[in-house]
Amino acid sequence: MKKTRALILVLGSAAAHAQTSVTLYGIADAALVSESGGAGGTVAKVTSGAAATSRIGFRGTEDLGNGLSAIFTLETGTKIDTGELDSANTLFNRQAFVGLKGGFGTVALGRQFTPYHNMMVKVVDPFATGYAGRAGNIFPDSGTNVRTSNTITYTMPATRGVDAELSYSAGEQAGSSAGRQYGGAIGYTAGPLALRVAYNNKNADIAATPDAAAVLHGAGRNTLVGASYDLKWIKLHAGYGIDQGYNSAPLPNANNPYGGTKPTPSTDGREALLGFQAPIGPGNLMFSMMHKDDRTAFDQDASAIGIAYLYMLSKRSGIYGAYGHVKNRNGAGYTIGNNTESGSGSTGWNLGLRHTF
Template sequence: MKKAARMLLVLAGAAGAAQAQAQAAVRIYGIMDAAIVGERGGKEGAVTKVTSGAAAASRIGFKGSEDLGGGLSAFYTLEMGVKIDSGQVDATGTLFNRQALVGLKGGFGAVALGRQYTPWHNTLVQVIDPFNTGYAGTAKNLFPHFGSNIRTSNTVTWFSPRVRGLDVELAYSAGEQSDSSGKRQFGGAVGFVDGPLTLRLAYNSRNGDAASGFVRSRNTLLGAQYRLTSLTLHAGYGIDRGPDASPLGNPNNPYGGVAPTPSSDGREVLLGVAVPIGQGKLMASVMHKDDRTAFNQDGSSWGIGYLHALSKRTGLYASYAHIRNRNGAGFTVANNTEAGTGNTGYNLGIRHSF
């Protein structure tokens, strides 16, 4: 009896140690970002305000993993957006609007279910845009980076292992409407990495609802990145087709004249560079939007920014961008969190990660 009791104590201690080890894998992380943002050239006139998340959306998140043995592990992420300027949950009002997922990882890659980023978004932010879709110079100024192009709910994803430089990413999102095809979305990406060169081709397709006749919109994105000793070169080319393929960040006609119309057939191109300078990084890009519809509402933009590192976690930044709109186009200088109100904008801010 005493031997059995001692065995139970040993097993309980081992279980406690294993639980402690598993809990040690849980991580709380986040970004606190706030900036003075100035906007000019829109119908609101000259706007100056304090904004949360101009460079990178302010957030707090929880990540965890558990080793299940045999090369298999479970993982999860819960991430919510916060507004540093007001202390509120982000504008969506949903607690874990940014990410909420659980999955398994092993030799087959990683499979996850929940609210997740699209392969299209991952390509734009990780490969193409030197601003990582933040700051006034963000690729969001001309690339269709709003709504379900960024992240989707009810999503199943698979990330393959990288083999000989190649990897694959797939995503399927159920619309969860009475008609199974309504709001359904799927996409994928194929990537290749060879030393300093990264190439990635991404695709995103989504259906409308019954009111729109389930009309499909598609976005294709080709990105390239080349890392040199002293700088990193970025390039991207996008193709958009369909009624909801290129939603405007701010559709409220900020310039007058012909009302801005979302393009149902467009092309975008970006060339950019990131250069380490001193304790920070200089970022710059030029972009062009070619609207191939009868409205011909093209746009061209340029942006420049600098992030100065005070430490590994804290930095100060400044960014400026300008857009030239044609034929009544309504493109606005955005940042990571807001769509913007004018065709010229700047950010002066501080960000801290933990």
């Protein structure tokens, strides 16, 4: 009898240590979008993910015992308006990683968000990089500044309000560092105050091929300093960015949206943002104003404003309206986009419905 009880205890302990959970989650977001001010004139359309990219994801964890867990995330972007995948021939284009989490922090390998983008979402941008007012209309929050493949990340657990994260993405080019990218962020949180600084460095070289010599561009570098302060009745946001080097600040829409002389991406620029969120009624009001200071000889500055209101119908569903406008100088090509599109003109409107599950 004692042996039987002992066996049951051992098996029970092993089962407890091997507890696994998998969660299905996602967002379904669709909006009526109007864009104007570009060379193509006014565009009206139904867009998927204007506030937040529509997605389906699987998130899992397994308890390995002694405070250690195995984790994974597989997340794909979807288009509510057409039913297509966000990215052709790529299933889990948003996130795809596996890792270990314990008292030491979290280590993960795969396709992941950068520390720069994480800071933009959590601290700097009151729109959390969505809607027509998103920070990405001015700040270089696009492309590999948002997420990278072949990436190793480490996230430090918060200690006395201080936390940090590191990221390294291998370019995987034989005999070349082309495409390599690394970055990090460190932050401090104390009650309503959050302070954070992030750095991003990407090698913009093009590796040699059997038919072409290597092209050396050097590194593009981004530094972002930001803060938020939550007064409960209003949450204040601020951010300041410094971009230097080739491809440090690619234009969200590089297709010459205003005609005439093609805009030139800045290789030496500064961005500033001031904004807020305020709970009003059953929803949330968001506002920001931004300025781009291009310090190259082109002097292609820009200023933008954005405002949005999300009215919650329930804990998971809400309707929203948003407006954004940008004023370009000296042929600058900044556009008003949304969470999934770069935009085609200087003014944008969104009217949409979002449901999370």
